[in-house]
Amino acid sequence: SAVISQKPSRDICQRGTSLTIQCQVDSQVTMMFWYRQQPGQSLTLIATANQGSEATYESGFVIDKFPISRPNLTFSTLTVSNMSPEDSSIYLCSVELGQGADGYTFGSGTRLTVV
């Protein structure tokens, strides 16, 4: 199974600032996904990070607020821009390892608190 390293694990940020979250996988994967999990809630997909092209955003999420980079098949970043307290959540990256493997696996998450 793949090992996914996500950092930072947590951060406390001032409103109006930006935070970039990194996700590194120890093997090449086709697709990487970014999810948000608000306190006590389920996981909501923010976007699919496509290597070599722009990310595909879900309804309610826009590139200006959540810019994503995917420079290669093992790495992606999610930036949370111009943060407000409503952005306080856990952000998780996920990869699909293909049929018969571990399915979709998650990074350890980034717990973001905006004050």
Place this chain on the structure above:
Amino acid sequence: GENVEQHPSTLSVQEGDSAVIKCTYSDSASNYFPWYKQELGKRPQLIIDIRSNVGEKKDQRIAVTLNKTAKHFSLHITETQPEDSAVYFCAASLAGTASKLTFGTGTRLQVTL
């Protein structure tokens, strides 16, 4: 797009009893249905999954059943133990296309002694 509903939102069982969590999905094209367990402060962990070409899959105390016609699938945990206490999420996707997972709302399972 896909919509996944999950019930119940909370479930309390006594140790040794069985627990059943149910999910329904809306997109008949979905063909991959994983279940995740999330302990407090940790990442979701895949515990079992099923694909649409089978109706049931079992792994020790955990089983998942799928009814494609009715578009619902269920997680069954037998002989529950305190360490089964966690939040469980069902999900659905169209596997093989690197498609996104759509998650249910989650079930908080509490196993009491």
